Amino acid sequence: MFQILNKPVYSFYRLLKATNLRNQHQFLKIAAVSTLQKNGCRSSNQVIFRSSSSTTKSAKKLFTPGPLGTSTSTKEAMLRDLGSRDVAFINCVANIRQKLLDIAGVTKENYTTIPVQGSGTYSVEAVIQSTVPRDNGKVLILENGAYGKRMATICDALNIPRLLLSFDEGQPVDVAKVEDTLRKDSTFTLVSIVHCETSCGIINPVVEVGKTVKKFLKDGSYFVDAMSSFGAVPLDFQAGSIDYMVSSANKCLEGVPGFSYVIARTEKLLQCEGFSRCLSLDLIDQYNNLEKSGQFRFTPPTHAMLAFQQAIEEFEQEGxxxxxxxxxxxxxxxxxxxxxxxxxxxxxxxxxxxxxxxxxxxxxxxxxxxxxxxxxxxxxxxxxxxxxxxxxxxxxxxxxxxxxxxxxxxxxxxxxxxxxxxxxxxxxxxx
Ligand SMILES: Cc1ncc(COP(=O)(O)O)c(C=O)c1O
Missing domain, CATH: 3.90.1150.10 (Aspartate Aminotransferase, domain 1)
Incomplete structure (x- = not known):
């Protein structure tokens, strides 16, 4: 179904858009219907809109861990088709990669952002499968809920040796126990933890754990899944010596679902050449391609990236x-x-x-x-x-x-x- 608006109505709609009114689509719907009733037919100065039903249909409020509600203006940023080689899109990707470093409080001298097509789990899997050496690689997973356990499932699917150090659900990871484990075995190549264990909401002491990891593992890497906390709960990359962090577009930065991202210490990442067990989740290949051409290797989530760019702007406006x-x-x-x-x-x-x-x-x-x-x-x-x-x-x-x-x-x-x-x-x- 099409809704037909004449120019004055369209201008008013643009004004509403500029003022970022939260119920503007409701207005759009009413205005479109009244214009249709008045005019009945299309003329040369009329603007055609696709049905806005997908944005007006649901006024649901999502009090969930995801998918999460997004602003109308973030959804509207997707009303645009861009090719993957389009300069506007390449700039959008570069802009997002830089803004995520800014939000993380790190610079591109030491860190890089690698967007990954797919939900958050894809980035978790991308980090594990791209950074654990094929020979003698071993992961220590600190777990107090479903998302920590999922990391173990990923290791098992990939046939990567791992030790699951479990803590009670509802209790934070105990740093003394981590220290004890690392004292007994310092052969782990990656230690992973979840920042906010979304299965119950608990926040883990990622900085203290990071310090302990670096004390016992000189060459080991530290990986934080900050899926549901990045952008809303402080995370000190330097103090915690974080090498890899993942989050996704549709969490606290309030973009739409469709991709996730890794913030990686570049030097560490580049030491992982040849470790990847698969093609599509190969972080180094994705990184190299983005650095070389500014482009994704395979079809990029163009609309979701445009929405995310808008969402980040709104994040900055909110302080x-x-x-x-x-x-x-x-x-x-x-x-x-x-x-x-x-x-x-x-x-x-x-x-x-x-x-x-x-x-x-x-x-x-x-x-x-x-x-x-x-x-x-x-x-x-x-x-x-x-x-x-x-x-x-x-x-x-x-x-x-x-x-x-x-x-x-x-x-x-x-x-x-x-x-x-x-x-x-x-x-x-x-x-
Ligand atoms: C901490 C954490 N890790 C991983 C995931 C998995 O993300 P996704 O469902 O987007 O794959 C979630 C999802 O909410 C999460 O909260």
Whole structure:
């Protein structure tokens, strides 16, 4: 279906776009319909729009760990087809690579950004399979949740020797135990850890662990999966001696899904020539091609990159990491207080946990509570939460990242209360 707008309406739409109104598509839809009703036919001064239904259809708020909500202007940046060799696109890629280094607080003298087509897991796998030597390579995985365990699954799929050092879910990685392990065995070539273990929301002490890794492994590399935290939780690359870090476009930088990225210490990366076990996730080949031509080796995610460029601009306008973290913290404090009043209990009890990315809540101890029904009823009101991902504990998760604002959290709390009443769950609940 096409919607037809005449020039004055289109100009007004552009004005709304410039002022970045959040409900501009709603306006666009109304304006298009009224213009259609008035004119009934196309004339030479009319502008044709594809149906905007894909952007107007869903007003859902995603309180999830991903995919996350994105701004209208970020989605709009994709309304453009660019060829992979187009100068505008090559500049966009170069710009993104540099901006990510800036956000990480590192420079291109020592570090480089390598975007990887695919979701976050593709970058995790790209780092492991490209940087662990084929002979005598061995990985130490520090794990306290599902995403750490996934690194072990990746090693197993690749037939890479690994030791999984596990910690209780809901407890941070214990640096003393890491030290103890490295003291006994200093033959690991890569040590990996997750910054924010999104399965429960805990933040691991990546800087302290990094210092320990470098103390015991002179030539070993340190890899941090900062998928759900990069851009919103500080991460000191220098202090933590981080060699490789991964994150993805549709997390705290609020781009759309479609690619992830690695920030790598260039010198380390270049020592890994010939280690890669496959072609498409070969980080060095991807790096060499980007350096040589500014281009991806295979079809690039052009639209997602354009969206990301816009998302980074909006990140800067919000005040960079500090600004973004401030909004997420505000979201989280409203959520924490509101859920506490309703009687819900958090999984993490450590007062020093800055878990403003995602919060896990225990199921209420009420015979009428059923997560599926609870989820469905919230979803019907366009509020999307997420199941828990911890073993042996019945939890659900509420994310406070992406295009979520304090008023959205307040609305969620009101609706959670309504839904509990509808489900005959006594309030305040007990857990
Ligand atoms: C810490 C962490 N690592 C890895 C992943 C996997 O990313 P993806 O689902 O984009 O492959 C996620 C996803 O949320 C994550 O939070």
């Amino acid at each position: 960079g990491l500090e600004g973004r973290a401030a909004r997420y913290m505000k979201n989280r404090s409203i959520l924490k207080e509101g859920m506490r009043k309703l009687g819900f209990q958090e999984l993490l009890t450590q007062p020093d946990q800055p878990s403003y990315i995602i919060t896990s809540f225990h199921y209420p101890n009420d015979p009428n509570f059923d997560f599926k029904t609870f989820y469905q009823k919230l979803n019907e009101r366009d509020l999307v939460i997420y199941p828990g991902k911890v073993i042996n504990k019945d939890c659900f998760r509420i994310g406070t990242i992406g295009q979520i604002f304090p008023e959205d959290v307040e609305k969620l709390l009101v609706v959670i209360k309504e839904v509990c009443k509808e489900m005959d769950i006594s309030l305040p609940i007990t857990t």
